[in-house]
Every structure is written in C-alpha cells, then in structure tokens.
Amino acid sequence: MRLRQIAHSRAGDKGDASNISVVAYDPKDYPLLIERVTVERVAEHFRHLATGAIRRYELPNIAALNFVIEGALAGGVTRALTLDAHGKSLSSLMLELEI
Amino acid sequence: MMKTIRIGAGAGYSGDRIEPAVELAEKGAIDYLVFECLAERTIALAQQDRMKDPGAGYDPLLAARMRAVLPICARNGVKIVTNMGAANPAAAAQATRVIAREFGLKGLKVATVTGDDVFTYLRVSDVALDNGKTIAAMGNSVVSANAYIGAAPIAEALKGGADVVITGRAGDPALFLAPLIAEFGWAMDDWTMLGRGTLAGHLLECAGQVTGGYFADPGMKDIPDLARLGFPIGEVREDGDVVITKVKGSGGAVTARTVKEQLLYEVHDPSAYLQPDVAADFSHVRVEEVEPDRVRVTGGEGAPKTGLLKVSVGYVDSCVGEGQISYAGRNAVARARLALDIVRERLALTGVRMTETRFDLIGIDALHREASSHDGEPYEARVRVVGRTENLADARRIGEEVETLYTNGPAGGGGVWKSAREVVAVASALIPEAAVRTHVAIEEA
Numbered sequence: 001m002r003l004r005q006i007a008h009s010r011a012g013d014k015g016d017a018s019n020i021s022v023v024a025y026d027p028k029d030y031p032l033l034i035e036r037v038t039v040e041r042v043a044e045h046f047r048h049l050a051t052g053a054i055r056r057y058e059l060p061n062i063a064a065l066n067f068v069i070e071g072a073l074a075g076g077v078t079r080a081l082t083l084d085a086h087g088k089s090l091s092s093l094m095l096e097l098e099i
Numbered sequence: 100m101m102k103t104i105r106i107g108a109g110a111g112y113s114g115d116r117i118e119p120a121v122e123l124a125e126k127g128a129i130d131y132l133v134f135e136c137l138a139e140r141t142i143a144l145a146q147q148d149r150m151k152d153p154g155a156g157y158d159p160l161l162a163a164r165m166r167a168v169l170p171i172c173a174r175n176g177v178k179i180v181t182n183m184g185a186a187n188p189a190a191a192a193q194a195t196r197v198i199a200r201e202f203g204l205k206g207l208k209v210a211t212v213t214g215d216d217v218f219t220y221l222r223v224s225d226v227a228l229d230n231g232k233t234i235a236a237m238g239n240s241v242v243s244a245n246a247y248i249g250a251a252p253i254a255e256a257l258k259g260g261a262d263v264v265i266t267g268r269a270g271d272p273a274l275f276l277a278p279l280i281a282e283f284g285w286a287m288d289d290w291t292m293l294g295r296g297t298l299a300g301h302l303l304e305c306a307g308q309v310t311g312g313y314f315a316d317p318g319m320k321d322i323p324d325l326a327r328l329g330f331p332i333g334e335v336r337e338d339g340d341v342v343i344t345k346v347k348g349s350g351g352a353v354t355a356r357t358v359k360e361q362l363l364y365e366v367h368d369p370s371a372y373l374q375p376d377v378a379a380d381f382s383h384v385r386v387e388e389v390e391p392d393r394v395r396v397t398g399g400e401g402a403p404k405t406g407l408l409k410v411s412v413g414y415v416d417s418c419v420g421e422g423q424i425s426y427a428g429r430n431a432v433a434r435a436r437l438a439l440d441i442v443r444e445r446l447a448l449t450g451v452r453m454t455e456t457r458f459d460l461i462g463i464d465a466l467h468r469e470a471s472s473h474d475g476e477p478y479e480a481r482v483r484v485v486g487r488t489e490n491l492a493d494a495r496r497i498g499e500e501v502e503t504l505y506t507n508g509p510a511g512g513g514g515v516w517k518s519a520r521e522v523v524a525v526a527s528a529l530i531p532e533a534a535v536r537t538h539v540a541i542e543e544a
Binding site: 004010014021045047048049057059061079081082084089 | 229313314319355356362363364365366369381386416419455456457459461466468470522523525
C-alpha cells in the first residue's frame with residue numbers, strides 16, 4: 001500500500017530545507033503512520049534528493065507528522081537550478097512511499 | 100458576550116487574485132483586510148527597482164488592489180494592513196493617498212511602518228549569514244537587508260487611528276496579530292495570547308491555501324469551484340480561539356483537512372514556531388469542524404520570544420542560463436536523451452564555463468530524479484538544460500546550444516524556449532531586536 005491511500009501531504013520551503021506534512025485521512029491510522037513512516041524510511045525514499053538531516057515531529061491531536069528535510073532544495077528557492085525550486089512537488093513524492 | 104474580530108486575508112502572495120479580496124470587503128462582514136505580498140526575495144528585487152527609480156520599489160499590484168478595495172473598505176469600515184510597501188513603504192503610502200483622493204476619500208489615514216531596512220547596521224557588523232559569509236565580505240553584491248519586524252508598531256499605527264497600514268518586511272503572522280493586539284489590548288508579554296494570535300495569522304497568511312487552494316487531488320481530495328476560490332476569514336475571539344471560514348457562496352472549502360495542511364505549512368518544530376513577538380506553540384492545537392466551511396482551532400500556546408530577529412539579505416549571486424526542447428511519439432525519450440548528450444558535449448567543446456548544471460527530462464525525472472517511478476513509456480518528453488555561470492554571456496550560450504538542436508539535433512525536436520538571467524539570492528542571519536528601530540508615520544489623504 002502507498003502512503004497516499006491513507007494520508008495527505010503539503011510541502012513548504014524555508015532556506016534549503018523542505019518541510020513535508022503527512023496527515024492521516026482517518027485519525028485511526030495515526031499509529032500506522034508512527035510505525036511505518038519513520039525517519040529511516042523517509043531518508044531512504046529521499047536519498048537521491050536530500051543531503052542533510054531529517055527530523056520528524058509528531059502531532060497526535062491532529063493525527064499528523066511533520067518532516068523537516070535539510071538540504072532538500074538544491075541550495076534553496078532563490079538560487080536552485082531545479083525545475084521546482086520550492087520543492088512543492090515533494091509532497092507527492094512523500095505520498096508514493098510504500099508502507 | 101466575548102468580543103470577536105473578523106480578519107480577512109486578501110492576498111497570499113504578491114501576484115495573487117484580486118476578486119476574492121473584493122468579495123471579502125463587500126460580503127465578508129470583516130473588520131480588517133490583510134494583504135501578505137512579500138516572498139523571501141521580493142524586497143531584494145524591489146530594492147533594485149528603487150535604486151533605478153526612487154519612486155518605485157513597492158508592490159507592482161498595489162495600485163490595482165487599492166483601487167479595487169479602498170472605496171468598499173471605506174464604506175464598510177474595514178481597515179487594511181499590508182506589507183505591499185516592500186522596499187519603499189513611503190512611496191506606497193503616497194500612491195495609496197493619491198488613489199484615496201481620486202475616490203473622494205480625503206482624510207483617509209494612511210500609515211507607514213519603517214525600520215525593517217537594516218542594511219546600514221549590518222554593513223558595519225560582523226554578523227555571519229547562514230551561507231557562512233559576512234556582509235562585509237560579500238561587498239558590492241549585497242542588494243538589501245531587511246529584518247522581520249513584529250506586530251507592535253503596526254498595532255500602534257492602528258491604535259493611532261490609521262485606516263491603512265503599509266509596512267515593508269514584517270513577520271507574516273504579525274500582520275494579523277497586530278489588529279488583535281490593538282483591538283483586545285493583549286499585552287506584549289502575554290505569550291499565550293500572542294501565540295494564539297500568531298496561530299490565527301499563520302492559518303490566514305497564505306489566503307486561499309486554507310480554503311481549498313493548493314489542496315485538491317481529484318478522486319482523493321476534491322474541492323468545488325477552485326476558479327472562484329474564496330479567501331479566508333478568521334473570526335478571532337478575545338481569548339484567542341479562532342474559527343476559519345469564508346464568504347458564503349464562494350468557491351473552495353474550509354475543512355479540518357485544509358486547516359491541518361496549512362497549520363504545518365512552512366513550519367519546522369511545531370512547538371517552537373519562532374516569530375518576532377513570540378515563540379508560538381502549535382503542538383497541542385485541536386481542529387474541529389463546527390459547521391460546513393467553519394473550522395474551530397483551539398489550543399495554541401506561546402513562550403517568550405527569543406529577542407532575535409531574522410534578517411533576509413538579498414545579493415547578486417550568479418547568472419543562470421536555460422534551454423528547453425520537446426520530443427514526442429515512439430522513442431521520444433531516447434531522442435530526448437540523445438539531445439541532452441549532444442548539448443552536454445557542445446557546452447564542453449565550446450568552453451562555456453559553468454559551476455553547476457542540470458540535464459533534466461521533464462515528464463521523466465526533472466522533479467524527483469532517480470526517485471521518479473516509471474510505469475510505461477511516456478508519449479512526450481521535454482529536454483531541460485540549465486547551468487549556473489558567472490556572466491550573462493555564458494548563460495545565454497546554454498539556451499543557444501539547445502536551440503541549435505532544431506537543425507543539428509535528433510529528429511522532431513520542437514518548442515524551444517530559452518532564457519538567461521541574473522539571480523538575486525537570499526541568505527539570512529539573526530540580529531538582536533535592539534538593533535532595529537521601527538518608526539510609525541500617519542498621514543491623511
């Protein structure tokens with residue numbers, strides 16, 4: 001099963017870091033997010049794009065996780081050569097994660 | 100009954116749609132209309148405009164926005180707060196007063212908040228930027244340096260009777276927090292209230308992104324009528340609780356899901372969302388749908404501010420050249436890859452100096468490189484070659500080499516597009532808030 005079947009996501013940029021939320025459609029699936037969407041799994045999934053540390057924040061009240069991925073934006077929106085310099089489409093990559 | 104203030108978000112970025120702001124002013128029964136229009140590098144570009152023309156350097160859509168909403172806001176008693184002043188709040192305020200008089204709004208009070216420009220301070224300091232350099236070491240490449248100021252001077256302008264407040268750089272949520280401080284008399288060390296006001300401001304600052312914009316995914320997350328997306332209204336109570344809603348009959352949707360996505364947008368540690376006035380804490384927030392298109396958000400908290408302000412420093416970084424060309428039909432990807440190889444070799448053969456390059460296939464791997472999944476051969480592929488150079492002449496060569504594929508490259512290449520530009524980038528630093536002196540000036544139209 002892909003993550004997109006149980007969660008939605010939004011990506012934002014700050015400097016060279018991308019933050020990517022993962023929100024369970026059904027709060028009942030929050031424990032599954034905690035168990036399967038780990039820093040290790042996300043690091044493996046983003047290994048071609050991100051160079052830095054990854055942090056995960058847990059928000060049980062809204063059944064969501066927030067990932068901060070350093071070095072994910074090829075230097076940051078104001079100078080990156082990437083087609084999607086903001087990394088807005090990274091939320092879609094996150095939802096491709098096989099869980 | 101507890102006092103409630105209704106704040107509408109009239110823009111989430113500089114180029115945003117204008118009709119939703121008009122709709123809010125006309126039908127939103129709002130007290131304040133806030134336009135957030137400054138992205139990270141906007142002020143640096145505006146400063147370059149101002150250097151060419153001392154009367155320029157503010158938001159290019161300011162006049163259009165003010166013409167669209169000023170008469171309605173004046174009629175309905177709606178006050179306006181905006182950072183459309185960019186690099187020149189004084190000129191933006193002057194333009195606004197001229198427009199006010201055109202509409203017969205003589206006496207309208209237009210305020211400016213200045214002091215965010217800390218270029219002079221930073222030039223003589225040894226503060227290091229996040230790129231490891233000091234401003235002094237970056238020399239003439241530096242274009243601008245602006246601190247993110249807090250809500251206090253904006254609130255002061257509102258308490259002084261301003262109908263319109265125009266700022267340069269300010270913390271985005273501060274534009275929304277300021278009216279709450281002015282209306283409710285929240286103390287500047289009431290961290291819980293400042294945290295809750297910041298939460299409301301954060302949810303509203305990107306306008307349509309909380310009412311269903313940047314959200315739809317057909318079949319998974321459907322949103323009605325995005326072409327007529329309504330912008331949000333925050334109904335904020337004196338105790339800081341907020342209901343996010345929108346004008347009845349407008350497009351979009353306000354749901355727990357749209358609010359949750361925006362709650363975490365551009366947030367790192369949700370328990371320490373650092374703003375000039377407070378370290379807001381979103382980690383205990385609860386989100387509840389109370390009626391269709393009405394979502395109550397509670398549980399925001401706050402801790403003392405850090406005493407440091409973030410500064411964005413704009414500088415001329417490099418030049419970037421780019422070229423694109425498309426291939427279609429069977430074997431399109433093979434021809435596109437051949438095109439990339441040819442351009443790569445040509446740029447080397449002709450000695451184009453580049454410090455960084457990308458050779459992408461749009462439709463294949465341009466967004467996520469090797470992480471892209473492949474299910475079957477796509478019908479078309481678009482070559483994208485982009486490189487960083489020291490000068491514009493080298494940058495132009497990149498697009499030109501892509502263009503020569505028309506007559507020298509693989510079969511069936513079409514739709515060439517090319518560009519070469521100078522890049523103004525932004526680095527950031529933290530400075531003590533005592534280094535920033537804000538100033539409020541109120542003048543009648």
